Amino acid sequence: MRALRFEQSSLSIRDINNPVLSEGKAIIRVVHAALNRRDYWIIKGAYPNITSSTLGSDACGILEEGPQHLIGKEVIICPSLNWGNTESYQDHDYHILGMPQDGTFAEYCLVPEENIFPKPSHLTSEQAASIPLAGLTAWRALCTKGQCEAHKRVLITGVGGGVSTFALQIAVAMGAHVWVTSSQDTKIHKAIEFGAQGGANYTKSDWFRQLPNNFDIIIDGAGGEGFGSLIRCLAMGGKLVFYGGTKGKWPSILPQHLFFKQAEILGSTMGSPLEFSQLCSFIEQKKLIPIVDSSYPITQYNTAFDALLANERMGKIVMSCS
Amino acid sequence: MRALRFEQSSLSIRDINNPVLSEGKAIIRVVHAALNRRDYWIIKGAYPNITSSTLGSDACGILEEGPQHLIGKEVIICPSLNWGNTESYQDHDYHILGMPQDGTFAEYCLVPEENIFPKPSHLTSEQAASIPLAGLTAWRALCTKGQCEAHKRVLITGVGGGVSTFALQIAVAMGAHVWVTSSQDTKIHKAIEFGAQGGANYTKSDWFRQLPNNFDIIIDGAGGEGFGSLIRCLAMGGKLVFYGGTKGKWPSILPQHLFFKQAEILGSTMGSPLEFSQLCSFIEQKKLIPIVDSSYPITQYNTAFDALLANERMGKIVMSCS
Numbered sequence: 276m277r278a279l280r281f282e283q284s285s286l287s288i289r290d291i292n293n294p295v296l297s298e299g300k301a302i303i304r305v306v307h308a309a310l311n312r313r314d315y316w317i318i319k320g321a322y323p324n325i326t327s328s329t330l331g332s333d334a335c336g337i338l339e340e341g342p343q344h345l346i347g348k349e350v351i352i353c354p355s356l357n358w359g360n361t362e363s364y365q366d367h368d369y370h371i372l373g374m375p376q377d378g379t380f381a382e383y384c385l386v387p388e389e390n391i392f393p394k395p396s397h398l399t400s401e402q403a404a405s406i407p408l409a410g411l412t413a414w415r416a417l418c419t420k421g422q423c424e425a426h427k428r429v430l431i432t433g434v435g436g437g438v439s440t441f442a443l444q445i446a447v448a449m450g451a452h453v454w455v456t457s458s459q460d461t462k463i464h465k466a467i468e469f470g471a472q473g474g475a476n477y478t479k480s481d482w483f484r485q486l487p488n489n490f491d492i493i494i495d496g497a498g499g500e501g502f503g504s505l506i507r508c509l510a511m512g513g514k515l516v517f518y519g520g521t522k523g524k525w526p527s528i529l530p531q532h533l534f535f536k537q538a539e540i541l542g543s544t545m546g547s548p549l550e551f552s553q554l555c556s557f558i559e560q561k562k563l564i565p566i567v568d569s570s571y572p573i574t575q576y577n578t579a580f581d582a583l584l585a586n587e588r589m590g591k592i593v594m595s596c597s
Numbered sequence: 598m599r600a601l602r603f604e605q606s607s608l609s610i611r612d613i614n615n616p617v618l619s620e621g622k623a624i625i626r627v628v629h630a631a632l633n634r635r636d637y638w639i640i641k642g643a644y645p646n647i648t649s650s651t652l653g654s655d656a657c658g659i660l661e662e663g664p665q666h667l668i669g670k671e672v673i674i675c676p677s678l679n680w681g682n683t684e685s686y687q688d689h690d691y692h693i694l695g696m697p698q699d700g701t702f703a704e705y706c707l708v709p710e711e712n713i714f715p716k717p718s719h720l721t722s723e724q725a726a727s728i729p730l731a732g733l734t735a736w737r738a739l740c741t742k743g744q745c746e747a748h749k750r751v752l753i754t755g756v757g758g759g760v761s762t763f764a765l766q767i768a769v770a771m772g773a774h775v776w777v778t779s780s781q782d783t784k785i786h787k788a789i790e791f792g793a794q795g796g797a798n799y800t801k802s803d804w805f806r807q808l809p810n811n812f813d814i815i816i817d818g819a820g821g822e823g824f825g826s827l828i829r830c831l832a833m834g835g836k837l838v839f840y841g842g843t844k845g846k847w848p849s850i851l852p853q854h855l856f857f858k859q860a861e862i863l864g865s866t867m868g869s870p871l872e873f874s875q876l877c878s879f880i881e882q883k884k885l886i887p888i889v890d891s892s893y894p895i896t897q898y899n900t901a902f903d904a905l906l907a908n909e910r911m912g913k914i915v916m917s918c919s
Contacts, residue, residue, distance in 0.1 A: 364834035364859040498852040512686035520852035527849050530820040530842035534864035537686040542856035 278381035279576055279594075281374075282327040286318055288574065291329070294377070294385035301341025301388045303350060305596040307404035307570070308379040309333035310583045311437060312521075317374050318580075331379035332372045334596075335404035341388050349394035352379065352386050353551040354407045362419075362547055371408070371545065380573060382597055389548060395559045405565040405591035406558065408545070409437030413494075414554040415546035416516045417442045421492040425450030430486065430493045430508060432501070434474070435462045435589045438518060440566050442494045443469060448561040454486055456501075458586065465589050469566070477501055483508055497522040509538045516541045566590030600703035601898055601916075603696070604649040608640055610896065613651070616699070616707035623663025623710045625672060627918040629726035629892070630701040631655035632905045633759060634843075639696050640902075653701035654694045656918075657726035663710050671716035674701065674708050675873040676729045684741075684869055693730070693867065702895060704919055711870065717881045727887040727913035728880065730867070731759030735816075736876040737868035738838045739764045743814040747772030752808065752815045752830060754823070756796070757784045757911045760840060762888050764816045765791060770883040776808055778823075780908065787911050791888070799823055805830055819844040831860045838863045888912030 280289045296302055314330045316322065332354040338345045356376065359366025372378050372386060394403045416438070417423045429446045431439050434455035446453045447470030455466040455474040463474035475485035482504070489510035495502065499522025506528065509515060513536060533540070546554075557563070568590040571579040575594075582592045602611045618624055636652045638644065654676040660667045678698065681688025694700050694708060716725045738760070739745045751768045755761050756777035768775045769792030777788040777796040785796035797807035804826070811832035817824065821844025828850065831837060835858065855862070868876075879885070890912040893901040897916075904914045 361834070367833075502852075511689075512683070517852050517856055519856065524849040524851050527846040529846050530824075530839050530864070534839055534841065534866045536864060537866060538864045540862040542852070542858060542860045544856045544859060 276382040277573070278329045278377070279331070279573055280327060281317060281330050284320065286330075286576065288576070291381075293383050296340050296385070299388055300385055301391050302339045303334060303336040303352065303384050303386070303391070304339050305334045305336040305379050305381060305384050306400045307335050307593050308596050309405045309407075309409075309437075310579055310592040310594065311408045312583070313371065313408070314373065315580060315583060322374065328374045329377035329381050330373050331381070333404055333407040334379035334384055335394055335400045336384070336597075338391060339383070341391055345391060345393060349400060349403070350391050351394050351403050351406055352384070353390040353392060353411070353548050355411065355545055355548060355551065356387065356390065358547045362549060365545065380576075380594065380596065392551065392555050395555060397559070397562050398564065401567050401570055401593045402565045404593055405437070405567055406554070407551075409591065410441045410554050410558070410565065411546040411551050412438045412518055412544070413441035413445060414557075415550050416494050416518045416543040417445055417492065418553070419546070419550060420516045420541045420543045421494065421514050423449055423451055423492055427451045427491040428487065428489060428510065429453045430456070430490045430505070432456045432477070432493070432495045432505065433497050434466045434471075435459075436496065437591050438496055439494065440590050443471060444563055444566070445557065447471070448557070448563050454490070456482065461587070462589055492516065494518070496520075498525055499523050500526050502526065503528060506532055506538070509536060512537045514539045514541055516543050518543045567593055569593070570595065598704040599895070600651045600699070601653070601895055602649060603639060603652050606642065608652075608898065610898070613703075615705050618662050618707070621710055622707055623713050624661045625656060625658040625674065625706050625708070625713070626661050627656045627658040627701050627703060627706050628671075628722045629657050629915050630918050631727045631729075631731075631759075632901055632914040632916070633730045634905070635693065635730070636695065637902060637905060644696065650696040651699035651703050652695050653703070655726055655729040656701035656706055657716055657722045658706070658919075660713060661705070663713055667713060667715060671722060671725070672713050673716050673725050673728055674706070675712040675714060675733070675870050677733065677867055677870060677873065678709065678712065680869045684871060687867065702898075702916065702918065714873065714877050717877060719881070719884050720886065723889050723892055723915045724887045726915055727759070727889055728876070729873075731913065732763045732876050732880070732887065733868040733873050734760045734840055734866070735763035735767060736879075737872050738816050738840045738865040739767055739814070740875070741868070741872060742838045742863045742865045743816065743836050745771055745773055745814055749773045749813040750809065750811060750832065751775045752778070752812045752827070754778045754799070754815070754817045754827065755819050756788045756793075757781070758818065759913050760818055761816065762912050765793060766885055766888070767879065769793070770879070770885050776812070778804065783909070784911055814838065816840070820847055821845050822848050824848065825850060828854055828860070831858055834859045836861045836863055838865050840865045889915055891915070892917065
């Protein structure tokens with residue numbers, strides 16, 4: 276079968292053997308797969324000891340082998356493998372589909388049966404392929420850690436990326452009051468179209484003064500110097516949930532700014548199979564439609580990765596795999 | 598009546614009017630009152646706009662006026678005033694007994710009826726006077742925020758101070774496995790006598806390598822550079838609860854060190870009346886005996902404040918007030 280492989284520090288389409296079914300596993304014929312920054316970091320060598328792998332954590336496809344009641348149907352994959360029995364953190368042999376285990380940028384993909392979920396019925400294959408990694412990360416950060424609910428005041432930084440855009444959509448669908456930040460005014464306007472109350476362009480000085488200063492929940496994947504300003508925007512009892520650090524270290528922080536507020540800074544990464552099922556139910560119930568930025572055939576993977584990193588991106592980058 | 602007053606930037610014993618009873622209030626004849634660092638910070642001018650006040654947040658005494666069933670009995674005072682209806686944070690007009698409202702360093706003290714609690718029956722007046730502010734702060738940090746329970750692995754920094762010593766005693770009484778840090782080996786040895794498993798002297802280089810690196814809960818009141826090392830000692834899903842920052846700003850922190858662990862950094866200050874009642878029940882049930890470092894007549898307040906700041910201190914500093 277055809278697969279997009281990371282081998283000897285570079286990416287190429289290769290012809291490899293189809294996956295072989297084993298006990299408790301399922302095989303999906305991948306129709307669409309979505310890109311994540313994780314795929315980019317792997318290519319850039321951020322994960323040492325990787326020799327070769329088929330990349331890709333997200334897919335929507337047709338179940339070829341696996342749970343009887345879903346065979347021949349459209350399904351999506353929960354990308355969390357070996358989460359373990361504790362909801363509050365992942366097991367030590369946890370990993371994410373797509374490295375080291377072969378992922379979804381291929382014609383076929385092998386995963387544990389319990390990672391197969393029905394595609395939400397109102398979505399296209401492209402839209403459904405956008406859900407898994409980003410949607411799950413957003414769900415855990417916003418709902419499990421941040422305890423989002425109607426009327427909460429929520430700030431989502433760096434809107435446009437996969438996780439932040441899902442967090443925006445989920446929070447709006449919950450009836451929360453949502454603000455965003457971005458480096459681009461156009462993305463703030465798009466976010467307002469999707470239900471945000473307003474936003475601030477963080478490339479401008481004193482950007483945080485453009486925002487309310489009483490957020491119950493802040494969702495951040497950037498870190499960096501701006502993290503210090505986010506803290507000032509927290510309400511009493513506010514929760515700042517962080518799932519990334521693309522802008523590097525937090526600045527030096529005075530604890531007195533936080534403990535008087537009873538503020539909480541909560542680390543979050545990925546999510547459990549239970550959270551994935553909660554996310555799928557929510558998407559189905561609210562008829563939430565993931566935002567797809569653009570879609571490419573897998574042969575145009577270079578263009579797809581460029582789109583992943585483009586400043587203008589709003590939502591997920593998808594590839595068709597079959 | 599006699600009271601230890603903070604007036605015109607200095608501390609002195611003055612003769613002032615007795616408090617006057619009003620609806621919903623209680624009057625306690627103070628037998629013992631305990632010192633807190635808060636009293637010291639007030640004297641040092643850390644709280645602007647303070648003109649004059651009787652200091653003191655902690656007391657054990659005899660109820661003179663108030664709830665009928667406790668009149669003539671020994672009681673202690675919950676020092677949290679106007680906490681409000683939300684357990685997760687205090688109301689905007691919350692304050693702590695002792696400034697601006699006259700506190701416990703006096704012969705008599707006026708507080709709301711609902712802040713009166715029976716003295717735990719197994720304790721002396723001195724021991725019971727040690728409980729309120731430090732015990733409540735430790736309870737919220739360790740139990741509400743840290744969710745301490747049997748077999749949890751707990752690190753308590755700066756043992757010897759009021760809050761850290763209560764946190765040690767409560768965690769040990771819960772059956773947790775407790776380690777401590779201190780600037781003094783003698784305090785680590787004392788902590789081991791009180792049930793700690795071990796500890797590290799944080800004035801030594803690489804002190805954190807003397808400790809396990811898988812704490813479920815860390816309780817810190819110091820902040821400063823050492824905070825960065827504490828983070829390395831967190832287990833997967835670990836909670837670092839901070840209630841102070843005597844050593845100043847945290848260092849710059851890389852978020853990647855935390856979110857992969859699903860780690861949480863939780864601000865905590867004081868506690869609610871509900872938490873105070875939980876603390877009193879726990880102390881009664883476990884027959885926990887607060888550690889009193891030393892006790893002085895109120896006339897020797899200068900000596901008492903010196904003892905509060907002494908490096909060797911282990912537990913609370915108490916004054917007799919009547």
